Amino acid sequence: AQSVTQLGSHVSVSEGALVLLRCNYSSSVPPYLFWYVQYPNQGLQLLLKYTSAATLVKGINGFEAEFKKSETSFHLTKPSAHMSDAAEYFCAVRNSGGSNYKLTFGKGTLLTVNP
């Protein structure tokens, strides 16, 4: 069975500071990994996804994530936080094999950006 752990349910940073949101996964086969963002009262929007083509993945709004197989991690980073980045972020995993199209989500990390 696959699972996702997001360390830290709430992360607070100052505007302009580095954003680091942690995600660790477990999967019995090579995984597909995703980061989604949810703004207040909205649905989830894809930030980026890992497809095994490259370990460093660039997404929208200046975010990127690095896949580290040895650490089973897929942490999300952004060099300089902006007020508009305040949202909840979800990491998700899907097995690459078979016909299983289900995603397993982490419990989310709420990002607060302080002026």
Next chain:
Amino acid sequence: DAGITQSPRYKITETGRQVTLMCHQTWSHSYMFWYRQDLGHGLRLIYYSAAADITDKGEVPDGYVVSRSKTENFPLTLESATRSQTSVYFCASSEQRGGPLEQFFGPGTRLTVL
């Protein structure tokens, strides 16, 4: 409009009543999903469907019923609503072909059961 829509966006109902949440997508995606989002639990899968007339249970299916007579629609019914079903419900869809295809989410329905 193209995309995935949910209706209603907000619903208040009483314990014991039947409620149906609608989901419609215009992409002709094969897969559709229903999630509920609760504080501290993230998103949990209720039911999913691989194609019209093919549905399967997810992580938390008890108390819910789904159907999928047409590819574009995937309604979720609470046959006898309970307070524990107060939640935000999200519908999502995905293509069937192989690869790391992401799920596309609707805007959600906030359901309150009194």
